[in-house]
Amino acid sequence: MRKQVDLVTEEMVTQYFEWSQQKKEIESKMEEYKKAFHHFFDQQVGLNTKGQVKIGDYKLQRLIRKTEKYDETQTVQRLEDLKLHDLIQIVKRPDEEKIKSAIHLGFLKESDLEGCLKVYSSPAISVKLDK
Numbered sequence: 266m267r268k269q270v271d272l273v274t275e276e277m278v279t280q281y282f283e284w285s286q287q288k289k290e291i292e293s294k295m296e297e298y299k300k301a302f303h304h305f306f307d308q309q310v311g312l313n314t315k316g317q318v319k320i321g322d323y324k325l326q327r328l329i330r331k332t333e334k335y336d337e338t339q340t341v342q343r344l345e346d347l348k349l350h351d352l353i354q355i356v357k358r359p360d361e362e363k364i365k366s367a368i369h370l371g372f373l374k375e376s377d378l379e380g381c382l383k384v385y386s387s388p389a390i391s392v393k394l395d396k
Contacts, residue, residue, distance in 0.1 A: 283393040302327065 269331035306327040310316035317326040344352050359381075 278392055281390070282394065285392060 281348070302325060305318075306314070306316045309318070310327075313329055315327055315329045317324055319351075341353055344350070366372065368375055
């Protein structure tokens with residue numbers, strides 16, 4: 266067991282902390298640059314328009330990704346008006362907010378839903394300067 270602890274050194278933790286700080290700074294600077302690039306393309310080719318420019322040995326491009334999604338309320342209403350009920354999904358989902366309220370008010374016991382609650386966890390690493 267002692268060997269596993271020795272695999273994590275102060276040098277590793279220090280380096281991880283420094284890289285984490287650098288990552289935050291780099292991501293912040295990249296976000297600033299992205300805003301500048303979008304502003305540039307907005308001025309040069311228009312809003313939501315793809316474009317590209319060659320600067321030195323680099324080609325800067327803006328791509329426009331489009332996604333289409335039906336407005337749920339409006340589409341369901343239209344399909345119901347057209348009597349096309351087979352094109353409408355009926356999705357049954359537990360209302361977590363109402364379940365919590367029912368438990369809190371005593372209408373439902375947590376034991377009534379035993380085995381239904383799934384708990385997910387994911388590990389995270391945090392390093393802070395402790396001075």
